[in-house]
Amino acid sequence: MKAMVYYGAEDIRVEERTKPSIIDATDAVIRMTRTTICGTDLGIWKGKNPEIEQTAKDRDGAFNGRILGHEGIGIIESVGDSVKNFKPGDKVIISCVSRCGTCENCQKQLYSHCRNDGGWIMGYMIDGTQAEYVRTPFADNSLYLLPEGLNEDAAVLLSDALPTAHEIGVQNGGVKPGDTVAIVGAGPVGMGCLLTAQLYSPSQIIMIDMDENRLALARELGATHIINSAKEDAIEKILALTDGRGVDCAIEAVGIEPTWNICQHVVKEGGHLANVGVHGKPVSFAIEKLWIRNLTITTGLVNANTTSMLLKSCCSGKLAVEKMATHRFNFDEIEKAYDVFKHAADEKALKIIIDY
Secondary structure: OEEEEEEEOOEEEEEEOOOOOOOOOOOEEEEEEEEEOOHHHHHHHOOOOHHHHHOOEOOOOOEOOEEOOOOEEEEEEEEOOOOOOOOOOOEEEEOOOEOOOOOHHHHOOOHHHOOOOOEOOEOOOEOOOOEOEEEEOOHHHHEEEOOOOOOHHHHHHOOOHHHHHHHHHHHOOOOOOOOEEEEEOOOHHHHHHHHHHHHHOOOEEEEEEOOHHHHHHHHHHOOOEEEEOOOOOHHHHHHHHOOOOOEEEEEEOOOOHHHHHHHHOOEEEEEEEEEOOOOOOOOOOOHHHHHHHOOEEEOOOOOOOOHHHHHHHHHOOOOOHHHHEEEEEEHHHHHHHHHHHHOHHHHOOOEEEEEO
16 A cells, blocks of 8 residues: 655655554454545654654664654454444544553543544554555544545544644633633644634634635634734734733644744733644743733643533534645645645645545
């Protein structure tokens, strides 16, 4: 089968790989029909996660590469003997988080830290979804039947981007009716925060980015205010929009120091700063100014414990997630898709859909 394989920083290749098979009785093997590229995949490509190279070595200690990807939908081809909820032929959404469901952390719904070799593993610790077939561990707990009539672009975004935005941004940020919210970063996760925050009826949602195309879409998707941080001082503008107090919740959705810096200076007393962005370098934390403000500051990796709820909201039409899909490629064009996503601002790309 064909697959997109990571071999090290700046080195990814499409190549032939062996089709996966059932290893554990809880596994399923899925024929992929649609996938996407995540910002995390770009980070891996750039060398943000060198630990990957310790997980796929042959007997001689050589790194054999890792198939990328942790999102997508497909059709089950085979299941292990212990799988009860799914059967061959079922069309499913693949969660980015695999969970055993029985360990101490899974019992706390801390699925991203499953202690039985689950969590975020696909495209990271084991081979992922950017291939013609994928093996998914803990199938009964980590797959969702794809409802008839659900837009399949929305279904792909239910693998990761939407639950990440909702759980690590909106829920961790404590968004509630009447709140003011600032989202710094209008990428797929930032847009997911914008959409899912509206489920809680905040009074203001301020979107900050440097890309006019993304800001225009944010306005269409429900932002009450947009700020281009390349053209105006985002901190000053946010404070002006909130009578100088700042917002109840600031969501950092990029993972770099400038966006973190905006967030830590615009949260009002008693507010929340929810960090969703994946940081590859340290940032400056103004603790000398913030210690007195009674803030709640959170970080996290998605647990996918709200995927079922979000799936129902998408089916009801309350979340127009499919509008985030801006580009479409066939799998044999995946190298071009990566290049487009790497230059997203120039290409006016938000979320790229890859069909098989």
